Amino acid sequence: MDLTLLYRGPLASCDYDCPYCPFAKRRDTPEQLRADRAALDRFTGWAGRQRDDRLSVLFTPWGEGLVRSWYRRAIVGLSHQPHVRRVAIQTNLSCRTDWLAAADRETVALWCTYHPGQTPYDRFLAKTRELTALGVRFSVGVVGLPEHLDHARALRAALPEQVYLWINAAEGHTYTDAEAASWTGIDPLFAYSRHPHRSAGLPCRTGESVLSVDGEGTVRRCHFVRTELGNLYDGSYRGALGPRPCPLAVCDCHIGYVHLESLPLYDVFAGGVLERIPALSPPRTGVTTGLRGR
Numbered sequence: 001m002d003l004t005l006l007y008r009g010p011l012a013s014c015d016y017d018c019p020y021c022p023f024a025k026r027r028d029t030p031e032q033l034r035a036d037r038a039a040l041d042r043f044t045g046w047a048g049r050q051r052d053d054r055l056s057v058l059f060t061p062w063g064e065g066l067v068r069s070w071y072r073r074a075i076v077g078l079s080h081q082p083h084v085r086r087v088a089i090q091t092n093l094s095c096r097t098d099w100l101a102a103a104d105r106e107t108v109a110l111w112c113t114y115h116p117g118q119t120p121y122d123r124f125l126a127k128t129r130e131l132t133a134l135g136v137r138f139s140v141g142v143v144g145l146p147e148h149l150d151h152a153r154a155l156r157a158a159l160p161e162q163v164y165l166w167i168n169a170a171e172g173h174t175y176t177d178a179e180a181a182s183w184t185g186i187d188p189l190f191a192y193s194r195h196p197h198r199s200a201g202l203p204c205r206t207g208e209s210v211l212s213v214d215g216e217g218t219v220r221r222c223h224f225v226r227t228e229l230g231n232l233y234d235g236s237y238r239g240a241l242g243p244r245p246c247p248l249a250v251c252d253c254h255i256g257y258v259h260l261e262s263l264p265l266y267d268v269f270a271g272g273v274l275e276r277i278p279a280l281s282p283p284r285t286g287v288t289t290g291l292r293g294r
């Protein structure tokens with residue numbers, strides 16, 4: 001079967017100090033880093049050995065993974081596995097990019113976020129140009145705070161047309177229609193992010209073909225539902241796979257609601273669900289979705 005795994009190990013340290021992130025400038029101890037490395041090595045070892053499924057893997061660390069050699073090594077290794085369809089990671093792109101030359105560019109992809117005030121604009125833009133030169137698939141995004149609007153407009157103008165620039169609605173921020181229109185002028189798919197999606201009782205691919213895995217190998221349907229389905233390494237999760245409605249009232253994070261069957265996002269992002277790359281470049285004139293959710 002085709003199985004998508006969202007892996008989040010114990011890593012929680014980040015080299016950035018974003019005021020909207022609870023993990024800003026957090027430091028892991030050497031013991032915590034060793035534990036994270038061991039957990040990731042165990043996961044990638046399992047993923048490399050198993051042959052029951054075709055895998056797609058998205059690393060979603062709380063901290064910044066690519067400044068750690070073991071994440072770079074894991075991504076390169078998995079990218080060359082014949083049964084791995086995609087391996088991607090969420091990153092602030094503060095790391096160097098030359099290591100990607102060793103990866104299979106048909107398989108690897110990056111979900112990059114630009115954080116104004118944390119890195120010089122020109123430095124971040126230069127990193128995206130390095131990715132383009134390497135032939136690496138990537139998307140770029142910005143948190144939709146008012147003070148980020150000019151930065152996002154400049155980035156959209158500078159990036160190649162084929163590079164999707166997404167905007168995440170800032171947590172706890174309410175957008176007027178005029179404000180939403182400004183963000184939609186940059187990201188025509190912003191309507192999907194503007195408000196949380198009502199999800200209670202609705203069918204979702206999580207728990208059936210999409211799973212969340214932590215550093216201990218505990219399997220859950222997604223990062224936001226704490227009910228355990230079993231363990232990855234003893235295979236106990238397999239008996240729990242199956243369709244099930246969402247137990248939460250709303251889903252407000254892209255890595256969650258993209259899997260809701262009530263939304264058309266598997267078509268919108270066909271071939272690029274994990275790295276948040278639309279199948280076709282969305283029209284810059286805006287989007288009408290009829291949605292009330294994020």
